[in-house]
């Protein structure tokens with residue numbers, strides 16, 4: 185991509201990179217040396233700047249804090265054998281970010297600002313992209329309201345930022361999940377399809393209750409009947425039933441995950457039937473009982489694919505078989521890792537070189 189946008193860059197005078205132990209990283213706690221900042225006021229986006237990662241100040245009346253105009257994205261950059269860095273489907277994140285912005289009455293970002301900001305920031309901090317298998321530079325673009333004003337109305341000023349952190353192999357034990365039949369993550373017509381901050385805060389309490397009962401996360405069900413699967417925690421849910429890939433169809437209450445899209449594409453490439461439709465909890469339990477439920481997993485940027493081992497329903501636990509070496513989820517995990525690390529062809533043009 186051409187560097188058509190010049191971004192003023194203030195380099196850190198105290199680089200932390202030499203002191204980082206890439207083998208000892210806790211997700212989301214260690215941040216790279218620089219960050220991107222772009223302010224919006226007077227009806228337009230101002231000059232983007234790259235500055236040293238640092239704390240910042242906001243007004244106590246900041247309207248994002250009070251009323252939640254705050255959205256984010258999650259994506260990753262990967263380093264190949266030759267030390268080249270590439271992003272996975274960044275334009276998909278860009279389009280989803282602007283969709284979230286529209287839903288939250290926030291200004292959309294020009295593609296050039298998002299993409300050039302991202303590329304120039306990652307280039308500057310490319311030393312922070314780890315190389316070990318399964319590792320990546322996690323990238324967090326976000327935008328929040330900055331008006332200092334307690335009236336309930338869309339803010340007139342905003343800040344867009346990108347911060348990044350190196351993350352190691354996300355090793356999760358196979359998950360214990362249970363169907364949630366009381367609380368909801370989001371309802372039809374709500375803001376569940378947007379990556380806005382409030383969705384996550386509101387999900388923490390029901391998730392905590394589930395964890396106190398020994399589950400890692402909840403399988404959210406629809407708000408009106410609690411019959412149909414929505415998502416698994418903060419991941420999209422996918423089931424393999426009798427050789428078919430079955431996943432809830434997208435709606436205003438389901439986040440349109442880029443990992444979900446990619447996994448569905450792989451399934452189609454491999455000639456597997458893909459069904460995007462309503463999936464009821466009872467269908468899943470029936471398939472478990474009659475032995476046709478081969479796999480269940482959550483998909484998202486952080487973990488890529490997280491296998492589900494146990495599904496709880498109304499106080500009873502149902503066990504899933506351990507996925508064999510040729511299970512779809514294991515082949516898809518390996519295929520995505522190979523494309524991201526440049527070890528396999530990229531037929532869909534998912535990787536964008538930094």
Ligand SMILES: *Cc1c(COP(=O)(O)O)cnc(C)c1O
Nearest residue numbers: 418419420439441442443484485
């Ligand atoms: C971000 C997110 C996902 C996964 O999206 P990816 O683009 O695959 O990372 C799924 N569900 C929710 C609620 C999310 O916030």
